[in-house]
Amino acid sequence: MKLLFNGVKMPPIAALVLISLLTIIPSVDLVAKDVFPDGTEIPAWFRDTTPVNLSRLGKQYRITDYGVLMDGKIYTKQLQALIDKIAADGGGVMVIPSGTFMSGALFFKQGTHLYLERGAMLKGSTDISDFPVMTTRIEGETCKYFPALVNADGLDGFTISGEGTIDGNGLPYWEAFWLRRSWNPQCTNKDEQRPRLVYISNCKNVQIEGVNLQNSPFWTTHYYKSENVKLLNLHITSLYKPVRAPSTDAIDIDACKNMLVKGCYMSVDDDAVALKGGKGPWADDPVKMPENGGNENIIIEDCTFGFCASCVTCGSESIYDHNIVLRRIRVDEATNLLWLKMRPDTPQHYEYITVEDITGNAKNFLLVRPWTQFYDLKDRKDTPMSYSNNIVMRRINLECTTFFNVTPREDQYHLKDFLFENCTIKAQTSNYHPEYIENLKVKNVTVNGNTI
Numbered sequence: 216m217k218l219l220f221n222g223v224k225m226p227p228i229a230a231l232v233l234i235s236l237l238t239i240i241p242s243v244d245l246v247a248k249d250v251f252p253d254g255t256e257i258p259a260w261f262r263d264t265t266p267v268n269l270s271r272l273g274k275q276y277r278i279t280d281y282g283v284l285m286d287g288k289i290y291t292k293q294l295q296a297l298i299d300k301i302a303a304d305g306g307g308v309m310v311i312p313s314g315t316f317m318s319g320a321l322f323f324k325q326g327t328h329l330y331l332e333r334g335a336m337l338k339g340s341t342d343i344s345d346f347p348v349m350t351t352r353i354e355g356e357t358c359k360y361f362p363a364l365v366n367a368d369g370l371d372g373f374t375i376s377g378e379g380t381i382d383g384n385g386l387p388y389w390e391a392f393w394l395r396r397s398w399n400p401q402c403t404n405k406d407e408q409r410p411r412l413v414y415i416s417n418c419k420n421v422q423i424e425g426v427n428l429q430n431s432p433f434w435t436t437h438y439y440k441s442e443n444v445k446l447l448n449l450h451i452t453s454l455y456k457p458v459r460a461p462s463t464d465a466i467d468i469d470a471c472k473n474m475l476v477k478g479c480y481m482s483v484d485d486d487a488v489a490l491k492g493g494k495g496p497w498a499d500d501p502v503k504m505p506e507n508g509g510n511e512n513i514i515i516e517d518c519t520f521g522f523c524a525s526c527v528t529c530g531s532e533s534i535y536d537h538n539i540v541l542r543r544i545r546v547d548e549a550t551n552l553l554w555l556k557m558r559p560d561t562p563q564h565y566e567y568i569t570v571e572d573i574t575g576n577a578k579n580f581l582l583v584r585p586w587t588q589f590y591d592l593k594d595r596k597d598t599p600m601s602y603s604n605n606i607v608m609r610r611i612n613l614e615c616t617t618f619f620n621v622t623p624r625e626d627q628y629h630l631k632d633f634l635f636e637n638c639t640i641k642a643q644t645s646n647y648h649p650e651y652i653e654n655l656k657v658k659n660v661t662v663n664g665n666t667i
Contacts, residue, residue: 249262251512251538251540251567252538252539252540252567252568252569252605252607253537253538253567253605255538257514258473260443260473261473261475261514264445264447264475264477264478266376266424266425266447267328267330267374267376267422267424269308269330269376272306272307272308272328272374273301273305273306273307273308273326273328274301274304274307274308275307275308275310275330276297276300276301276307276308276309276310277310277312278290278293278294278297278309278310278311278312278316279312279314281293281296281297281300283297283316284316285314285315285316287315287317288317289317289318289319289340289342289345290316290317290318291318291319291320291321291340291345294309294316294318294321295321295322297309298321298322298323298324298327299324301324301326301327302324302325302326302327305326306325306326306327306328307326307327307328308327308328308329308330309327309328309329309330310330310331310332311329311330311331311332311335311336311337311377311379312332312335313332313333313334313335313379314334314335314336315336315338316335316336316337316338317338317339317340318337318338318339318340318345318364319339319340319342319345319346319364320345320346320347320361320362320363320364320366320410321364321365321366322362322366322367322368323365323366323367323370323373324370325369325370325371326372327373328373328374328375328376329365329374329375329376329377330375330376330377331375331376331377331378331379331380331381331426332377332378332379333377333378333379334379335377335379335380336379336380336381336382337364337365337379337380337381337382338382338383338384339364339382339383339384339385339410339412339432340384341384341387341388343361343408343409343410346361346362346363346364346410347361347362348360348361349361349362351414351416352414352416352437352439352469352506353405353411353434353437354403354404354405354494354532355469355491355492355493355494355495355498355507355531355532355533356493356494356532357506360405361408361409361410361411362410362411362414363410363411363412363413363414363437364381364383364410364411364412364413365381365412365413365414366413366414366415366416367414367415367416367418367421368415368416368417368418369416369417369418370418370421371418371419371420372419372420372421373415373418373420373421374421374422374423374424375413375422375423375424375426376422376423376424376425376426377425377426378425378426379426379427380426380427380428380429381412381413381426381427381428381429382427382429382430383410383411383412383429383430383431383432383435384430384432385409385430385431385432385453385454385460385463386430386454386458388407388409388432388433389432389454389458389459389460389461390458391407391409392407392409392461393458393459393461395407403589404433404461404462409432409433410432410433411431411432411433411434411435411436411437412428412431412432412434412435412436413428413435413436413437414436414437414439415436415437415438415439415441415444416438416439416440416441417439417440417441418441418444419441419442419443419444420443421438421441421443421444421445422444422445422447423436423444423445423446423447423449424445424446424447424448424449425447425448425449426449426450427449427450427451427452428449428450428451428452428465429450429451429452429453430452430453430454430460431453431460431463432463433462433463434462434463434464434467435451435453435463435464435465435466435483436451436465436466436467437467437469438466438467438468438469438471438474439469439470439471440469440470440471440508441471442471442472442473442474443472443473444471444473444474444475445474445475445477446466446474446475446476446477446479447475447477447478447479448477448478448479449479449480450479450480451465451466451479451480451481451482451483452480452481452482452483452521453482453483453484454484455483455484455522459484460483460484461484461485462484462485463483463484463485464483464485464486464487464488464489465479465481465482465483465486465487465488465523466481466487466488466489467486467489467491468488468489468490468491468510468513469491469492469510469532470491470492470493470507470508470509470510471510471511471513472510472511472512473511473512474510474512474513474514475514475516476488476513476514476515476516476518477514477515477516477517477518478517478518479518479519480518480519480520480521481518481519481520481521481523482520482521482522482523482548483522483523484522484523484524485523485524486523486524486525486527486528486554487520487523487524487525487526487527487549488515488526488527488528488541489525489527489528489530490510490513490527490528490529490530490533490536490539491510491532491533492507492508492509492510492532492533492534492535492536493506493507493508493532493533493534493561494531494532494533494534494558494560494561495560495561495591495593496560496561496562496592496593496594496595496599497595498534498561498562499534499535499562507534508534508535509534509535509536509537510533510535510536510537510539511536511537511538512537512538513536513538513539513540514540514542515527515540515541515542515544516540516541516542516543516544517543517544518544518545519544519545519546519547520544520545520546520547520548520549520575521547521548522547522548522549523548523549523550524549524550524551524554525549525550525551525552525553525554525582526541526544526546526549526551526552526553526577527539527541527552527553527554527568527570528551528554528555528556529554529555529556529563529565529568529603530554530555530556530557530558530563530586531556531558531561531586531588532558532561533556533561533563533565534561534562534563534564535563535564535565536564536565536566536568537566537567538567539565539567539568539569540568540569540571541553541568541569541570541571541573542569542570542571542572542573543571543572544572544573544574544575545573545574545575546573546574546575546576546577546613547575547576548576549575549576549577549578550577550578550579551577551578551579551581551582552570552573552577552579552580552581552608552611552613552615553568553570553580553581553582553606553608554579554582554583555581555582555583555603556584556586557583557584557585557586557601557603557624557627557628558585558586558587558590558601559585559586559587559590559598559599559624559627560590560591560592560593560595560598560599561599561601562599562600562601563601563602563603563628564601564602564603565602565603565604565606566602566603566604566605566606567605568605568606568607569606569607569608569609570606570607570608570609570611571607571608571609571610571611572610572611573610573611573612573613574611574612574613575613575614576613576614576615577613577615578615578616578617579615579616579617579620580608580611580613580615580617580618580619580620580638580640580642581608581618581619581620581621582620582621583603583620583621583622583630584620584621584622585622585624585627585628598626598627600627600628600629601627601628601629602628602629602630602631603628603629603630603631604630604631604632604633605632606632606633606634607633607634607636608633608634608635608636608638609634609635609636609637609638610636610637610638611637611638611639611640612638612639613638613639613640613641614640614641614642615640615641615642615643616642616643616644617642617643617644617645617646618640618642618644618645618646618647618662619645619646619647619648620646621646621648621651621652623648623651629653630651630652630653631652631653631654632653632654633652633654633655633656634655634656634657634658635655635656635657635658635660636656636657636658636659636660637658637659637660638659638660638661639660639661640660640661640662640663641662641663642662642663645662645663645667647662647667
């Protein structure tokens, strides 16, 4: 007997050899394509995690060769002058050697890069006057506020790399915040003046890898209107005891496209990854609010989450999030696995979000509820409707306090087309109400051993 392959008769032994080869080296057509939640193919860019190659970034400038000392003094002027020199010379790398060096706000320019050697620490000033007020983006608004310790705006190809640390020196700022909050419980995050750690705006082709980012006074890293950004193997932390580090989100993604967060560890006293984009009753109007925008094609994978308010949060300052993937994640001490903040004074649409291949523990498997902090409809008479649809949560093994923590508010938001699949949940309470979500599908999900 002979077998046919593409219409050609083959002896049995030849057919067996060919089948074996196809098993070992499958053809492209036989390999399942990696796709975003909306079905579009994920580009090869997301699979390229080639490390930063310093030899291709130009001349290296060690800060200690340019008058910067390890003596506890603030060297903002000297460091900024060095960045300016590197840019004027045609580009290169500012190198922080082993030791602790103090600075206020630094502004990197086209062609300049930052590298921190093992044992190096760039540490922020505790004097807010070392962070000059300027127009920036914070909490869903473009306004006057303080810059970060490390800033990059309008750059193409900017990198931060190495094995060192960027430290925000946040403790005095945190203590001042809680003192103010004790005096005025209504004070906002911005009322107590404090900088962020890293702010990347209007940039493209950015790679930040390997470094420790810690003790930020405010948000740790913030990315605004940037695209093609890779965050690889970062260690992002802030305290939650004995002094809480308020609003020290690890990664804030604000109106960005194409971002990869891979191999990172995050443990902060707020959201680990928060999707931003704008707030207010007219936030989605491109004419009235052109500074706002949505997030698209965001992948967070192969990460570990320690203490945090949520692994991924949509909101509270967010108007549109599309193609968001959280996968292959270990969770420990998170309050929420996925949190959809539905802000009643802001039109929001969260769609095509996939959370898959998760192990660990969190207080809530899914949290959906109105977010009313600093609620303000301004001159709008009606409540803008918000929507969340095409949310998939699958292959999840989780211990939690509450499985289904969803608050229905059909006058404010509509939930539709959710899928829970192949999940094993241990929960103190299920609180399961499938009627809260239109077309909620459940496949092979057990809660405390019981199929739902």
